[in-house]
Amino acid sequence: MTPQGHRRLILTRHAKSSWDDPLVADHDRPLNARGVHAAHELGDWLASRGYEPEEVLCSSALRTRQTWDATAAAVLEVRPTVRILDDLYNASPDKMLALLKTGKAQSVMMIGHNPGIAEFARTLPARVPVNPDFVRYPTTATLVLDFQIDSWADLRPGEGSVLDFFLPAGR
Secondary structure (H helix, E strand, O other): OOOOOOEEEEEEEOOOEOOOOOOOOHHHOOEOHHHHHHHHHHHHHHHHHOOOOOEEEEEOOHHHHHHHHHHHOOOOOOOOEEEEEHHHOOOOHHHHHHHHOOOOOOEEEEEEOOOHHHHHHHHOEOOOOOOOOOOOOOOOOEEEEEEOOOOHHHOOOOOEEEEEEEOOOOO
């Protein structure tokens, strides 16, 4: 739980997806076994640190929904409101910001896609994490940020405080 006057963002790129079937549309690609494992690892990591979202904004793509489902299996303390959003599928940073500003809960998780999510992640903190993988934001990468704001509508890029940056062990 974040204190009043704070908002927490958990910004996640979907886990590793399968390219096994070239006839499957991009939007309908599922996670592969490595991706499912990484999403479970993310859920365990979030739960162990108390970074449990109260609201989830998730792209409508199958791989993002499956990332949330596998992550949620470990996040048991809170049952968040989950909003599946077509507009998050391959969204630009500007679109992601506009969607985040519609958030209602103090702690929001957003699950999306590259390249937009990597670009969005770079715009949010006052100081970006010192990690060589941060710029490319690989699959299952997750940035946790706090903002000193009363409402998501007040969010301004460059004002977030980085709490953590997660990458799965077997990436």
